[in-house]
Structures are given as structure tokens and as C-alpha cells.
Amino acid sequence: MRRILPLLLLPAILIGACTPTVTLLTREPETSPLAESTSAPLAATSTPAPTPTRAPDLGISPSALKDVEVVAWHGWDGSSASLFAQMAAEFTLSNRWGVKVKVIPQRNLTLLSSAVDKSLRTPEHPDLLVALPEQLLGWQEALADLAPYAAHPEFGVGQDDIPTAFWEQSMLEGVRYGVPAVRSARFMFYNASFARTLGFNAAPKTPDEFRKQACAANAYWKMDEDLTNDGYGGLALEVIPNWQTPYSWLAVSSGQIFADGEFHFDTPENIAALEYVSNLREDNCAWPSASASNFEHFAARRALFITGNLGDLAGQKAAFAAAASTDEWVLLPFPGSQPGIVAYGPDYAVLKSSAARQLAAWLFIHWMLEPQNQARWARETGLLPVRTASIALLKNERASNPQWSAALDLIPLAGPYPQTARWGTASRVLADGFAAYFGSFPNATLEGVLKAMDKTVEELNK
Numbered sequence: 001m002r003r004i005l006p007l008l009l010l011p012a013i014l015i016g017a018c019t020p021t022v023t024l025l026t027r028e029p030e031t032s033p034l035a036e037s038t039s040a041p042l043a044a045t046s047t048p049a050p051t052p053t054r055a056p057d058l059g060i061s062p063s064a065l066k067d068v069e070v071v072a073w074h075g076w077d078g079s080s081a082s083l084f085a086q087m088a089a090e091f092t093l094s095n096r097w098g099v100k101v102k103v104i105p106q107r108n109l110t111l112l113s114s115a116v117d118k119s120l121r122t123p124e125h126p127d128l129l130v131a132l133p134e135q136l137l138g139w140q141e142a143l144a145d146l147a148p149y150a151a152h153p154e155f156g157v158g159q160d161d162i163p164t165a166f167w168e169q170s171m172l173e174g175v176r177y178g179v180p181a182v183r184s185a186r187f188m189f190y191n192a193s194f195a196r197t198l199g200f201n202a203a204p205k206t207p208d209e210f211r212k213q214a215c216a217a218n219a220y221w222k223m224d225e226d227l228t229n230d231g232y233g234g235l236a237l238e239v240i241p242n243w244q245t246p247y248s249w250l251a252v253s254s255g256q257i258f259a260d261g262e263f264h265f266d267t268p269e270n271i272a273a274l275e276y277v278s279n280l281r282e283d284n285c286a287w288p289s290a291s292a293s294n295f296e297h298f299a300a301r302r303a304l305f306i307t308g309n310l311g312d313l314a315g316q317k318a319a320f321a322a323a324a325s326t327d328e329w330v331l332l333p334f335p336g337s338q339p340g341i342v343a344y345g346p347d348y349a350v351l352k353s354s355a356a357r358q359l360a361a362w363l364f365i366h367w368m369l370e371p372q373n374q375a376r377w378a379r380e381t382g383l384l385p386v387r388t389a390s391i392a393l394l395k396n397e398r399a400s401n402p403q404w405s406a407a408l409d410l411i412p413l414a415g416p417y418p419q420t421a422r423w424g425t426a427s428r429v430l431a432d433g434f435a436a437y438f439g440s441f442p443n444a445t446l447e448g449v450l451k452a453m454d455k456t457v458e459e460l461n462k
Helices: 078-094 109-119 133-137 192-197 207-221 244-252 268-282 295-299 310-322 355-368 371-381 388-400 402-409 423-439 446-460
Strands: 069-074 100-105 128-131 184-191 233-236 303-309 329-332 341-344 347-350
Touching: 069 078, 069 109, 069 355, 078 100, 078 355, 078 371, 109 128, 109 133, 128 133, 128 355, 133 347, 133 423, 184 192, 184 244, 184 310, 184 402, 192 207, 192 329, 207 233, 207 268, 207 303, 233 268, 244 268, 244 303, 244 341, 244 423, 268 423, 268 446, 295 303, 295 310, 303 310, 310 402, 329 402, 347 355, 355 371, 371 388, 388 402, 423 446
Parallel strands: 069 100, 069 128, 233 303
Antiparallel strands: 128 347, 184 303, 184 329, 184 341
16 A cells, blocks of 8 residues: 655654455345234224335336346455355356346455546446445445445345444445445454463453553563563564554544544544553553564464454464464453454445446345355455354354454444545554554654644645
């Protein structure tokens, strides 16, 4: 991703940015019968019979969609791109309406964004997109409102089966620009075996408990005569900048960077939230790593905690295997006044076109969101299903992958992030600023870095 802070932030601030990886999920149409009126006589105390809800008018009947082809663009590569193409082909061959889906990969989210921008100036644009919510909000005028489709009694999606943080990320001012395709999150990785060696038999549940265990881990590494390892033991800080970690620290401690349509990093609440991590660093209970990743540090007990996403599970398991370690490790939420995780990932969206193409695109989305298809996607990609009903279909996978199973259990603690098309820019500033602060520690002040971040966002959004 393009590095932007060297142009505008303080010279002391070091730069880097990364883009979250992404993935998908599913459910089958159920016909909702109309409510029947009661035959009981009317009385002053009787409850009126419910009035049947009229199905939203989608402009065309699914029976008229035979041979309608929709074009789907996405920004996945590798196995996710292959799986999506495979499932689109299966839908084309099996759906009862005769709808055809043609998939055109764009290789990554940046190329997808550029291709969509160009296509909107021509008659040749895709029908269906799989893109980040912030990208969708930049194309609002071109997107169909999916609320009527999602509310349809036969082809809709049960809102009560999709976590609120997933469901509302692309819903703005009553218009549904997208529905969740797949989600991931950033987690705290915790070496429970190392913690037991330190005398802790339970994972930390509060910021104070987290600090106590992190500092105890650092004290453990100071007990030998080797002075070169005295910084190890607590929380290993990020190796590659990402926005999910600093935003998680802010979110669990009542920080807020977007309000009334504007970004504000330098606020007392944000300073207080990030000072917690800063104090850990100052007391050597958190430490910077110069390695390519923190996997080896975590497996060697040089870190009691590291942060990572679901895509990191395989690498971390490999590091434990390479170290011949049988340590038990688990995934935890970020500690704070409201412990939690921040969910992120792409949504499905439909571009405005004809009633036939829009409905055909929605029927494919609906099929992809079927619980069994969501379970399949989660099983093969290792990401989070967006349908609660899918979790019950993943019992075998959960039994064989306890860390991933723990991630599924943390879905109720998931929260959203700012709903704005400008988040792509602001998130890079947040990632780079957080990394720069700790990269120049203790020579930079937290307030100074946050002020520079405010100035950078303001300049970039002019």
C-alpha cells in the first residue's frame, strides 16, 4: 500500500502500512407464510390480528431471469479467488432460475478500486462487487440499495443471524450499500503455558491483569545473568504497521477518532487510551521487535503476548512446531474497559442496472450467504463466517483448531470501525502513526504524533 506519512508527518515518524486480508460466508431461502387472522370475536381487550407484511417490489420475478448473466468483480487472489470462482460456477450450474455468474478477478483491492472507478464512466461496469465497506461508500451513487432485497420474505437475509458489527458496516443513513461477505479481526495471542510458569492460571480479563502478567513476563527474563535479553517477555509490539491494532486499543478504552463526519486523533480520550500501551513500553512490559515477524518470539516465550489476525494462525503454529514447543496458546480480545475485537472484511454490493440483473446478482449473494456455503468458505479459508447459523456446522474444524475456535467464540465482542469513504486514507495514517510513535520511542511524544496525524489527514482530505 502506498506510504503516505513521510510526505506530511514529522521527520521523526517512521512509515509503513499494510492492507487487511479478507474472505466469505452463506444461507438457503425460506418462505415466510403470511400471518393468518384469528377467528376469535372482537372485544375491547382482544389483540388485533397481525397485518401481513407486503413483500418488497423487486421489479421482476425470479422466474424471468433465465440466461441473465451477471459479472462479478473481486479483489482476492490465490486460494480465495479460486474458491470464489468455483462456487460461482457451481451456482451457475445448479440455481433453479437459470442465472449465470461470470467472475473477473482484479487481483487485489487497490486494482479493484481503480478498475471500478474507470468502469463507472462507461456503460461496461460489473453487476456485483466484493469490496471493502469504505470502498463501497465511495461509490454510493452507483450502488443499488440492498435493503429491499435483504428484507424480502423469500430471498432475504435474516438480520438476527448476522452479528450487528458485520451487518451495519455498510449501512448508512438508512441505505444498505452492502452486506457482509467475510470477516476477520485482530486478536491478542496469549501463551497460556508460559503464563502458568509465571504463576498465572487464568488469562487476563482486565487491563490491570494484562499489565501484571506482561510485566511479570519481563521480570522473568531479567532473572538470568544475560543482560541482552532483559527487554523480552511482555507484549511484543507490531512488526508491520496495521490499523487494526491501534484502533482496537482505542475502541476497547472509549477512544474515538471519527465523529460528526471528521477525524480527530488528538483528543484527551485517545491519548488516555493509547497511554496504556505507551506505559507498558516505558516500563519494559512491551517491547519492539526487529524480526520479520513475532511468531518465533512467541514460540520461544520471549513474548507472553503478540497480536495477529486469522491469517497468522498457520505461521504461528509452524513456529511452535519448529521450536519443538508443546506450549498451549489461545486467542483473547484486546483488554480494556470494554474488551473486544474490531471486525473488518469485504462486503457484497450490487451496481445499479436493470431490475433483472440486480435481482440475479442478489440471488447469487443470497446463495453465497447460505449457512452451509458460509461454513464451507470459513472451513477452506480459516476466516470468520458471517452467519451465526454456520458455526454449528463447523464442529469438527473447531475441535481440531482450538485457536480458530476461540476466534469464533469472540464474534459477539466484535465492533465496527468508522463508516466513511475516507477510512482508507485515515486508516493508513493511524497505522503509520502508531508504528512511528513506538519506532521513535522515547523521542516522540504521543500528543505530538497524534497532532501530526490530524494535520496529515486534514491535508490528504483537502
